[in-house]
Amino acid sequence: MRVLGIETSCDETAVALVETNPWSTDILAQIVSSQIDLHRPYGGVVPEVATREHLRNLPLLVPQVLKDLNLTLDSIDAVAATEGPGLASSLLIGHSYARALAVALSKPMFGVNHLEGHLYSPFLANRRSVEFPFVGLIVSGGHTLLVHALGWDRYIKLGSTVDDAAGEAFDKVAKLLGLPYPGGPEIEKIALKGNPEAFGLPRSFPERDNLNFSFSGLKTAVRFFHEKSAQMRNDPEWINDLCASFQKAVIDVLVRKAVQAVAQARVERLAVSGGVMCNKTLRDELEFACYEAGIELILAEPSLCTDNAGMIAGVAAEKLAAGIEPRCGDDINPNLNLFSPEPHGDMARGLNAAIKLKNRQSKQLPEEGDVAPAGEVEVW
Ligand code: KG4
Ligand code: ZN
Numbered sequence: 245m246r247v248l249g250i251e252t253s254c255d256e257t258a259v260a261l262v263e264t265n266p267w268s269t270d271i272l273a274q275i276v277s278s279q280i281d282l283h284r285p286y287g288g289v290v291p292e293v294a295t296r297e298h299l300r301n302l303p304l305l306v307p308q309v310l311k312d313l314n315l316t317l318d319s320i321d322a323v324a325a326t327e328g329p330g331l332a333s334s335l336l337i338g339h340s341y342a343r344a345l346a347v348a349l350s351k352p353m354f355g356v357n358h359l360e361g362h363l364y365s366p367f368l369a370n371r372r373s374v375e376f377p378f379v380g381l382i383v384s385g386g387h388t389l390l391v392h393a394l395g396w397d398r399y400i401k402l403g404s405t406v407d408d409a410a411g412e413a414f415d416k417v418a419k420l421l422g423l424p425y426p427g428g429p430e431i432e433k434i435a436l437k438g439n440p441e442a443f444g445l446p447r448s449f450p451e452r453d454n455l456n457f458s459f460s461g462l463k464t465a466v467r468f469f470h471e472k473s474a475q476m477r478n479d480p481e482w483i484n485d486l487c488a489s490f491q492k493a494v495i496d497v498l499v500r501k502a503v504q505a506v507a508q509a510r511v512e513r514l515a516v517s518g519g520v521m522c523n524k525t526l527r528d529e530l531e532f533a534c535y536e537a538g539i540e541l542i543l544a545e546p547s548l549c550t551d552n553a554g555m556i557a558g559v560a561a562e563k564l565a566a567g568i569e570p571r572c573g574d575d576i577n578p579n580l581n582l583f584s585p586e587p588h589g590d591m592a593r594g595l596n597a598a599i600k601l602k603n604r605q606s607k608q609l610p611e612e613g614d615v616a617p618a619g620e621v622e623v624w
Contacts, residue, residue, distance in 0.1 A: 245263065245264040245321050245322070245561060245564055245565065246261060246262070246263050246272070246319055246320055246321050246322075246561075247261070247262050247263075247264075247320070247321060247322045247323070247324055247354075247557040247558075247560045247561040247564070248260070248261050248306070248309075248320045248322075248323050248324070248342075248345070248557060249261075249262065249323075249324045249325070249356075249553040249554065249555075249556040249557025249558070249560065250302065250306075250323075250324070250325040250326070250338040250339075250341060250342045250553055250556065251325070251326050251338065251358070251361070251551055251552060251553040251555075251556045252298045252302070252325075252326065252330075252334050252335060252337050252338030252339075253326045253328070253329070253330025253331065253334060253335055253338075253358045253551065254289060254294065254330055254331055254334060254385075254386070254551060255278070255279040255280065255283055255289045255294045255297075255334075256276055256277065256278050256279065256550070256551045256552070257276075257277040257279075257297060257298050257301035257302060257305060257338075258274065258275065258276040258277070258305075258551060258552050258553035258554075258556075259274070259275055259302070259305040259306050259308075259309045259553050260272075260273065260274035260275075260309065260552065260553035260554040260556075260557050261273050261274075261309055261310070261313065261315070261320070261557065262368075262554060262557040262558050262561050263561070264561045264562070264564070264565045267372065267373060268367075268368075268371045268372050268373050269368060269373065269558045269561045269562055269565075270371060271368070271554040271557075271558075272313055273309045273312045273313050274309070274552060274553060274554050275305050275308060275309055275312075276547070276550075276551075276552055276553070277297075277301045277305060279293070279294060279297050280425075280426065282297065283425065284424055284425050286425075287419055287425050288415070288425060289331070291331050291332075291333055291334065292333070294331060294333070294334045295331075295333040295334055295336075295337060298334055298337040298338060299337050302337065302338065302341050303341075306341075306345070317345075317349055318349075320349060320351060321351065321352075321564075322346075322351050322352045322353070322354060322560055322561075322564060322570060323342045323343075323345050323346040323349070323351055323352070323353050323354070324342065324353070324354040324355075324356050324556050324557050324559070324560035324561075325338045325339045325341070325342030325343070325353075325354075325355065325356065325556065326338060326339065326355075326356055326357075326358045326361070326556050327339060327355030327356060327357065327358075327572070327573055327576055327577055327580055328357065328358065328576055328577035328578050328579065328580030329357075329358055329359070329386075329577070329578055329579055329580045330358055330576075330578060331578065332576065332578040335576035335578060336576050339355065339575075339576045343572070346572075352564075352570035353570060353572040354559070354560035354563070354564075354570050354571065354572060355571065355572040355573050355576075356556045356559045356560055357559075357580050357582055358551075358556075358580075359382060359387065359389065359391075359582045360399075360559050360582060361555035361556045361558070361559050362380075362382045362384070362387075362517045362518055362555065363380040363382065363391060363393055363399075363515065363517070364515075364555055364558055364559050364562065365517045365544050365548045365549070365552070365554070365555035365558070366515040366516060366517055366542040366543060366544040366548075367515065367542060367558075368544070368548060368554055368555055368558040369543075369544035369545055369548040370542055370544075373562060373565075374562055375513070376393055376394055376395045376396075376398075377392065377393060377394050377395075377509070377511045378393050378511055378512075378513040378514065378515050378542070379391065379392055379393070379402065379502070379505045379506045379509050379511055379513070379514050379515070380393050380514075380515050380516070380517075381498070381502045381505070381514060381515070381516040381517075381518075382516075382517060382518045383409075383410045383411065383498060383516070383517075383518040383519075383520040383521055383526075384409060384410075384411050384518035384519045384520060384550075385409060385411035385412055385415065385426070385519055385520075386409055386411070386412070387404070387405075387409050387518065388404060388405040388409045388410045388411075388457045388459075388498075389401070389403070389404045389405075390402040390403040390404070390455050390501065390502065390505045391582070392505075392509040392511070393515075396562075396563055396566060396568060397568075399582050399583055400583070401582075401583055402455045402505045402508065402509065403454070403455025403456045403457065403501060403505065404456060404457065405456070405457040405458065405459060406456055406457070406458050407458050407459060407460040408458075408459040408460050408463065409459070410457070410459060410494055410498065410520050411426075411428055411518070411519055411520045412459070413459035413460075413462060413463050413494065414426075414427045414428040414431055414491075414494070414520065415427040415428065416463055417431065417463055417466050417487075417490055418430050418431055420463075420466065420467055420470060421470070421483060421486070421487070426519075428519065428520055428522070428523065429522070431487045431490065431491055432491065432523050432524065432525070434483065434484055434487040434488075435484070435487040435488040435490075435491040435492075435525070436488075437481075437484040437488075438481070438483075438484030438485040438486070438487055438488030438489070439484075439485045439488055439489070440488040440489055440491065440492035441489070441492075442485035442486070442488065442489050443469060443485065443486060443489035443490075444489075445462055445465050445466065445489050445490060445492075445493040446461050446462055446465055446493070447462075447493055447496055447497050448461060448462065448497060449497075449501075452504060453504070453508065455501050455504065455505050455508070457497060457498075457501065459494065462490065462493050462494070466486065466490050469486060470486070491523070491525065494520075494526075495523075495525060495526045495529050498520075498526065498530070499526075499529050499530050499533045500533075502514055502516070502530065502533075503533050503534065503537050503539065506537070506539050507537070512539065512540055513539065513540040513541070513542055514534060514539050514540070514541050514542065515542040516530065516541070516542070516543055516544070516549075517544050517548070517549045517555075518549055518550075519549060519550045519551075521543070521544070521546075521549040522546040522549050522550065527543060530543070531543070
């Protein structure tokens with residue numbers, strides 16, 4: 245079974261062809277065309293520029309992927325594209341192109357949730373089929389999310405950021421320090437030369453069973469040090485220390501909450517992805533913490549942590565292999581939710597009830613009516 249995948253949710257145009265095998269789904273070929281150089285002068289992604297590039301790139305990349313493999317369109321069994329969440333105009337280009345292609349070829353079409361792609365990408369990267377249940381951690385420029393994955397389309401939200409995503413915090417702190425976009429790789433480089441203990445920066449939500457994140461206080465603390473120290477900030481060593489301390493504060497919270505989420509969900513494996521997971525110090529610290537806690541860590545290599553089409557095609561291919569009917573909405577959905585409106589069966593209902601009871605006992609959920617929005621089971 246071969247699935248062609250298209251991903252255009254933000255500023256990368258990506259096309260991949262994957263193939264299912266009995267024990268895994270493998271990427272046969274993939275091209276990811278990054279637009280970072282075009283957006284850098286603006287300090288962030290400009291939707292109109294991204295849309296124009298997707299429109300220009302897609303008709304070139306699809307034939308190129310097939311040509312690289314010496315294959316034709318006939319060899320595709322299904323088409324998949326990102327349905328959401330993401331930038332509306334960017335999503336529309338890839339989704340419309342994929343739908344037109346599927347209709348022309350008379351092949352099934354899958355609309356895939358971008359976040360489901362990220363949850364699955366560590367398995368794809370390690371050339372193994374997805375194994376439920378697991379806890380997924382997605383750390384990107386748009387999301388910081390902990391998910392209890394029970395099965396395909398059966399996800400429970402364990403925690404998420406209440407303000408900035410971790411990648412967004414890296415980008416904003418970098419901007420404050422006059423570093424280029426995207427800020428994560430720049431801060432990582434500079435942090436290598438600094439002392440991570442030099443500044444006492446805050447860690448959000450230190451309570452053990454609170455799995456939410458907040459990075460805006462940390463960002464404000466960096467701004468405070470920066471503005472207060474007009475003389476020091478011209479000293480490269482001072483900047484190195486500030487970057488190292490900021491990075492350490494982000495990593496501490498991510499690692500601690502990921503390990504805690506695995507314990508709370510009572511699973512054995514943690515699958516992580518998203519652009520911030522390219523950070524080598526974060527990868528090392530998470531590996532060490534998981535080793536100590538006896539957690540199986542499934543980590544994607546950097547090229548599959550960031551946005552890619554292999555993960556979109558892979559979700560469709562694995563669902564087809566599991567006998568799940570192809571599903572595609574008529575339209576894209578920039579706010580597509582990963583969590584279905586109803587709790588997912590007995591297991592999720594039981595977990596939900598147990599979490600609420602536990603939190604009420606620890607006085608974190610004062611009122612019966614004070615629960616998470618429909619479909620989003622939050623640990624509070
Ligand atoms: O997953 P991604 O490519 O795009 C989405 O946001 O979906 O993630 C991009 C984010 C940016 O905020 C970027 O600064 C951050 O990932 N990032 C990093 C590193 N590489 C990319 N953050 C920290 N350290 C890195 N090495
Ligand atoms: Zn993404």
